[in-house]
Amino acid sequence: MEENQFAGATPPQHDSGEDVKKDFKGLLGSVRKFLSELLEIRTNTDAVATKESIIADIPFKGHTSWILICSIFIASIGLNANSTAVVIGAMLISPLMGPILGMGMSLAINDIDTLRRSLKNFTVMVVLSVITAFLFFYLFPLRDESSELLARTKPDIRDVLIAFFGGLALVIARAKKGTIASVIFGVAIATALMPPLCTVGFGLAIGKPWYAAGAMYLFIINTIFIGLATFLVIKFLRFPMVRYANSQRRRFIARVASITGILVMIPAGFTFYQVFQESLFTKQAQEFLRETIEVYQFNGAGRYVDNLTKLEYNDGEAPLIELVCMGDELIPENVVNTWRTQKSQYSRLKDAELHIIQGGKDDSQEKFNYVSELYEKNKAELLNKDEQIRLLEEEVASLTRNVGKQIPFREISAEAKANYENITGLGFSYQIRTDFNKLDTIPVFEVQWKNAVANSQKEADTKKILTWLKLRLQDSTLVIKEVE
Structure with a gap:
């Protein structure tokens, strides 16, 4: 009886492997569908309208030319x-984007x-922009090297990424049915095509072609990556x-377009790598500075001037890390x-040269940099600008002449005594002399002798000291x- 009851009982139910697979596939299908609906852009693209709108923005003539000139003037004034x-x-x-998208x-x-027309109008755009900026900066009396201008003289990785993703956003917005105008405006600001062209005109106007x-290199980089993003999205x-x-013409044009695209991508990839x-x-250099000079404790009046630090990559050939410390306290050689x-422990800093300008060794150079900085920061507050500039230029010229003429008097006096x-006393000073044709600064040592020393001995020792000091x-x- 009991056996029959057990025999008739229902066995326990277990989830089969097939059920788990079906559930997993269903989950993947739901995620795929969600992502497809979220990211898919082809169905809402109007190819014909997008092409027509891009072609319509390519020409530079009439109203568009004057808009470009006015925008260049405004940008130059702002910079x-x-x-x-x-x-x-x-x-x-600014209407700069049209030929690039074209x-x-x-x-x-x-x-x-369209490629031929885009290249022609792109050239016109660049030449017109540079000439306009050049005329403004050449004729305008105030030509200060502002931070906004100097920031447009060298590209870095952020400029490349901004240009590429800005170009992606712009083309995607143009391709959408019902163009998103706010995206177009945002990309025009983010990619910043106009400021580099203004800086090109500024550099030519002030005689600094570098x-x-x-700036032209930065503009070309922005152009290449915006064009590359457009190519990929299309x-x-x-x-x-x-x-x-003509099928033969079709194949020829396809090859030309492909080769041109590859030639554009090669410098783009090389620039991105650089x-x-x-x-x-x-x-790595900034990390190295944080672990060394920025945590170093000066005991006296010395201090690290971080805004004068130079980090120069120089295409990897001779990288330079230059630190500037002001004050009389020297950083011990063992610390340096x-x-x-520590620098050699960083993979990208092994070949970099570490220069430390500090203390009395380069005091005049420090003062030179300080005067230059002071002039740049306070120029807006000058009451009599011409007179102040003249005084500052004279001060800078004087400091420049004295660079490298600092005398280690403490060591010299100890060696002379030994x-x-x-010798009972030694003095030092700079003396200004002139022959009425030119003015010069002469280092003068004053020697005080013991009373019992004969004149002949004084003369002999004076000649020896003079020879020694000139060599030293x-x-x-x-x-x-001689001091009495």
Whole structure:
């Protein structure tokens, strides 16, 4: 009886492996569907309207030319006045994006006529912008090297990424049915095409072509990566290719477009690699500074001047880390050697040179830098600008002449006392002399002798001391005077 009851009982239920697989596949399908609906952009793309709108923005003539000239003037004034708000306003009205989008799209769809038209108008755009900026800075009396201008003379990894992702956002916004205008305005501000062109004109106007070269390089980098982003998005959205009746011409144009696209991508990839390597060097250098000089405790009047620190990558050939410390206290040599050992532990700093400008060794150079900084920071508060500039230039020239002429008087006096027993006192000063044709500064040592020393002995010792000091200080102009 009991056996029959057990025999008729229902066995326990277990989830089969197939049920688990079905549930997992269902979950993956739901996630895939959600992501597809979230990120899919092809279905809401209007290829014909997008192409027409991009082509319509390519020409630079009439109203568009005058808008560009006015926006360049506004941007130049904003850069000159160091006003970010004015520069942003100029970028909002600038029509610079049209030919760049045209080049990227024409390469993607093999439209050789649009590519030719885009290149022509792009050249006109650049030349017109540079000439306008040059005339402004050349004729305008105030040509200060503001931080807004100097920031546009060298690209880094952030500029590359901003240009690329800005270009992606712009083309995606243009491709959407019902273009998102706010995105277009935002990209115009973020990619900052206009300020580098203004800086090119500024560099040419003040006679500093390296400013112009760096700014033009930054503009070209922005252009290449915006064009590359346009090319990739148009390809992804599968815009229809331009068809030609002649099959041989179609194949030729397809090859030209492909080769041009590859040639553009090669320098873009190389530039990205270069600026990425430089950013890694800067990051490790800043980390090295945080672990060394920034935590070093000066006992006396010395201090580290962080805003004068130089980090120069120099394309990896001879990187430089230059630190500046002011005051009379010197950092011990053993500490500096320890820092050099620590520097070698960073993979990207092994070959970098570590220079430390400190204390009395480069005091005049420190003062030179300080006067220059003081002039830059306080120029807006000058009451009589011409007179103040003249005084500052005379001070800077005087300090420049004295760089390297600092005398280690404490060591010199100790050595003189040890080598010449007849000396009872030693003095030093700079004496200004003129032959009425030129003015010069002469280092003068004043020697005081013991009373019992004969004149012949004084003369002999004076000649020896003079010869020794000229060799010791590497200065043939110094003279010695006897003090009674």
